[in-house]
Amino acid sequence: MRMNTVLARTGRIASGSSLLAVLLLLLLQTSTAAREIIDMAGNKVQLPEHISRVVGVSPPCTYLLYAIDPSLIAGLHSSLSADEKSFMPASFTRLPIIGGFFGQGHTINKEVLLGVHPDFMLYSAWKNPRSAQKYHKIMAQFPFPKVAVRVDSVTDYPAALRFLGSVVDRSERAEKLADYAEETLAETRKSVSALPENAKVRVYYAEGVGGLSTEPLGSSHAELIPLAGGINVHQGQITSLYGHEQISMERILLYNPEVILVQEKRFYDSVFSDPRWQNIQAVRNHRVYLIPRALFNWFDRPPSFMRLLGCKWLLHQLYPQHCQLDMVAETIQFYHLFLGIDLSPEQAGGILNP
């Protein structure tokens, strides 16, 4: 049923005047000399002169586009939640749902994609050569130009923003965002290097409704912890790209973290009353923090540029004595710059304490 509505929607979009526009665009594309760029994976790509419709194949790419210009995005991965809709332009929420590659067997609906007919598709280049190869194969089946962008880590964002800005001809805006990203990363590094070594906080990242899945040190899912000067208590090997490693309650007792970062509200609500957690230092000292997730998650799942703000937030939570930040003002500034949303201090407070 869902398929039908999606198809119907695309049908509507593709029909009528926009069909003409698409045809015209196709004609232009073949007749005028296209420009050639080199993407972040080092591949040469032919692109049309003027770019107006782009499809990201996974959430990190789409969010990157969103930061630069939401009007470029031509399709969504899944239907938006009511929370997301309330912050987004109405035209954006009506876009067709194309799907995307975000693990667990989710794919792109090729017919909807053909109907959308993007100028190019944006995908993430992987450091891991096996994943990169696999991705390359998948991408080869789509008859549109493909541009790779590298956003493996939050430190990749300045370069990624500048690259994408130049590709879609929004360099000026991209430059502003990239400057903010660079500044944030530099300030964070400075603050962290000024911390006395013995003041470093031991952090447990609690995922899942029971709070018993986590990510090991070195996992990109938890990269903000070391970046913000914390020590991830779970030092195990990275067993899978997907993460969500299950660990036992007793292991957490052994780790005895000073701070717990929580993804799930349900777990956050129960942790202070669940007797099993009461002897953990973080719970005793009330240093359990629920990660903000508006507009997109600040920490991970999905990874996005919101991590830049998440980085500041985490620094502030881990080291309130050393790195005092006015998080309400920071949130307002970030939303204004990256999302074009002007928050009131109350709204910002609500986002910080979900």
Place this chain on the structure above:
Amino acid sequence: MKKRMLLLPAVILICAAILSLGLGQFHVSPGEIFRFFSNRLFGIPVMDNERMALLQNVLIDIRLPRIAAAILIGASLSVSGASYQALFINPLVSPGLLGVLAGASFGAAFGMVFSSSWFMVQLSTLLFGFLAVIVASGIARIYHNQSVLILVLGGIISGSFFTALLSLIKYIADPYNELPAIVYWLMGSLAFVDTHTIKLIMLPSIAGIILIAFHGRQLNAISMGEEEASSLGVNVRRTRLIIIASATLISALTVVVGGMIGWVGLIIPHICRMLFGPDNEILLPASCLVGGIYLLLIDNISRLAFSFEIPIGVITALIGIPFFTAVLKNSNRGWR
């Protein structure tokens, strides 16, 4: 006299439970455990309060509920499996026959996606477990057919239906948080067991187990055929109702506590039949005890083998499947 044979598994179960209390990734020495309990039971002051609180945490809040859950789930699944095998006169039947596990799994996933309270998730698990069985028997009733076969077919239909619904829920679940939660839940794990849940399900579970375990004589008669049982004075319809209702309750409760844990209800009754013979009066209580021992053992492996937890349902399946293949050979001789 034969009942004395049950003494051995009972003793082993108690020893295994006590031993499991001393096992875990958080190191606590046996001496300390002994001192802890002598303090708790007789009030002898033996250590400082902080260590005492920590031990209370490890032993009473973390390990004890998990041990209790393992035993209860093992016993519930095994006794349901054993009673179904007699009731449906088929040794290859498992507690999920009438769709209860599929229904309960769907209920859990449904709750995880549409509710934010854990209690509602548990309630929906239980309700949909029952609903699946009601659907199965409803299908049997439509055809005005009293035979067990149509009931089994109803179970297959109902189970497949809820499995399909489960896939639908998985498809619409948020892939970042909800979907992994559902997937891990369906693999089965006792990592999330807490005292509160155990207290909640303990009484109904034990009541259901006992109720089934005391129907050995009637089940002996039914496993010879319905007409024979009726002529022996057994009310077949009533017995069937009691067994199915109790087995549905305790099987759905296992999903409430630990998610999908498969194969236990199939292989434990077989092991018990080899050890104790086919008499249901012995077989049913024996299945409870051996099932408890088995799942306790498996859970110890699941929490101790690696620094991460292997979902218990994965281990029971990995052990159960080769075992099942082996017993298939004996399935048509001497199981009664």
